[in-house]
Amino acid sequence: MGMIIDHEREKLIESVKYFAQKTKKLGKVKLFKLLYFLDFTHFRDTGRPVTGLEYFAWKMGPVPKELFDELGQPGVDWQGNCAFRWVKTAKGDMLTVNALSEFNPTHFSKRELRLLRELSAEFRDADAEQMVEETHLENLPWHQIFEVEGRKQAQIPYLMSLKKQDYEFMLDSVRDRDLIVSKLRN
Template structure:
């Protein structure tokens, strides 16, 4: 495993622990949406996701499919960190997420920690249905892939986190600088 992938994996485990310690009603659906918002918000701001997960446009919103599959049989690096267990609810069985060890902020930048904190505050009491609604908002990446483009079950590119007007402003800025450099070289 490369150092980058290992670092992203450590961040994933710590992010799950953070959300388990700082939100209520943390099941699989809510967790997936929180990780999606973490990764896509950070990508929008920096051009890099936090966990490196790949998200796909499923009917209930964005799903990191590899993590979805892994939670059926969690790998050994979850041991001592998180406990995933099925709990019977009125709506059927729900996979709950509990933390077994203290969150370690050392793996994260200040920006990443701020985003984690903001998401935990914003969605502290939200349930799975409310989280699904938030990811389905018009013009967000899931909505663009699933509803607008009709690419159900397909990958949601991180680049979609950058809004069109921001993308156009960035391209204008790059072109202006290129022209300025070109003029200086003459």
């Protein structure tokens, strides 16, 4: 019996392949930031992430801890899709990501594909340091969790991708719904 791969996992693997094909200098740090922007921007616009990864506020920015741990020993579903190799650079060893097969767009919506294209174009030539700077900007979720709240290594909630007024509206809507449901039950 084959391994069951869910839709989000397929999207993760294909997203990594896409970024490997469409950007330069794709290492672990840059990859994590691109995935973060993909997921958090899509969540802000639609209410759901693309890959379903959970991100944590680490010193270098948002990190999908599960993927970070996995890259030490990538699972069989990466075989034939991506290669992760350590290379020596002037700044030390870097885990690089290379695509081994063509990107398959069939798993993605038009909005997701547009977002992949936009992020790849915007950060095509960026290096890890530039990517870190982009995720550390004030008012972004990582900055709020890590710097303002001092909750180092804490999970970054997707709801933080929403603008403050949208977030508050959503909370009020949930409270209103819960209030209505509780009144209907009584």
